[in-house]
Amino acid sequence: MKEISILTIKLFVITAIVAALLGTVNMVTEPIIAQNGETSFDETMKVLLPEADKFDLDGTKLPETPSSIKVDKVYCGIGSDGEVVGYVTSAISAEGYGGDIGVMVGVDKDGKITSVEVTSMNETPGLGAKASGEWINQFSNLGGDIKVDINGSAGNAEYKVEAISGATITSDAVTKAVNAAVEAIQVVIDDNSDSPEDGEDKEDKDTKTSPEDEESREEFGDEANDNVKGNNNGKQNMGNNSGSSNGGVE
């Protein structure tokens, strides 16, 4: 009995001390890690839409994506004149050769890609990893529904990129993610162009504002936010503005 107690106590002491150390280091590094994530996200947004001065979250409900792709919220890039210059969003494909591939896509207001950045991937160096090099530049100035071309397989597709030689899986995954991102942004573009400048005439889908909307409006102190979009994407509790009208307000 005594032996078991000693074993237990000693093991407990060791684990307790290790846990305390872990907690301390975590406390110190957690904000830095979060900051790293944000900074790189902000920086990448600027790279994708250099003419934008600032970025606002767009609240349009995004279309369903295939199960292997996740598209994140769309940001509108606002230029110095207050007009929308383009949109940025990020997408993750789970179908990379080595796991998830994350991309960020910048699209101008006409729906054409400005550029794409690969933000995270675990692909094989020398093969799939080439995706983050010059290969990604192929996407610039393309539209949506891009096809991957392997020795002519894409035929007469309107937009195509050449596959990385020896890395078809990577090429496909990245292209799918980019396509999903562009599709989402296209929905936002269509949505915004539906509503006239100040959005007052937008269909009154929902006059009752949900608690989430109240919160988010307070958070961002946006007094001019009169038009609340009925179709609020439940997950987002940030500013719920339509890109164009917000642009005019600041």
Add this chain to the structure above:
Amino acid sequence: MKQNSNMKTFLNGVFTENPIFILFLGMCPTLAVTTGVVNAIGMGLSTAAVLVCSNLVISLLRNFIPNKIRIAAYVVIIAGFVTIIQMLMNAYTPALSDSLGIYIPLIVVNCIILGRAEAFASKNSPLKSVLDGMGMGIGFTVALVLISSVREVLGAGTFAGISLFGSGFEPASIMILPPGAFLTLGCLLAVINIISIKRKNKTAAHLAAEEKEGA
């Protein structure tokens, strides 16, 4: 004399008992991370850091940790250090930790660390254990760099990311993939064994000659 024995402990990990080429420990990360020299150095040095820290702590606690729970205790300590190093890397060197990806947490189950804890640190003084950790860590890193140099140069035409042959060179992609890892390791092992057999023969011949003269 003491200096000599400490140096011996250190060099043991680099040459005589190199963890990869002689002890055959830590094969999984060895084969997986050696696709590029930069990754190899990053991985090797991170493992070395964990090795030194865990060897030190386990040696300090060698009288405190009861025999029956030693494996559990070692794993807790090692996992703790790896997690701390992972958090520090995520915070201060995010690019490196991105490219090492899942291999950092995998250091926890790297047999080298548990192996040295069990075989050495639990039975030797803290100073010796630190030296052993350093030696093993450097031996590991050197081995990784050797293997990844071959794989990267032949498989991607670059060394540490610097293109060596220009765009006309068609690299042997197989070297970058898992089969290439085994091939490279096998060839390097053969070379090392040839060298060490020759040395043994030389020493044996020497000793035989000396005996003859003495007789």
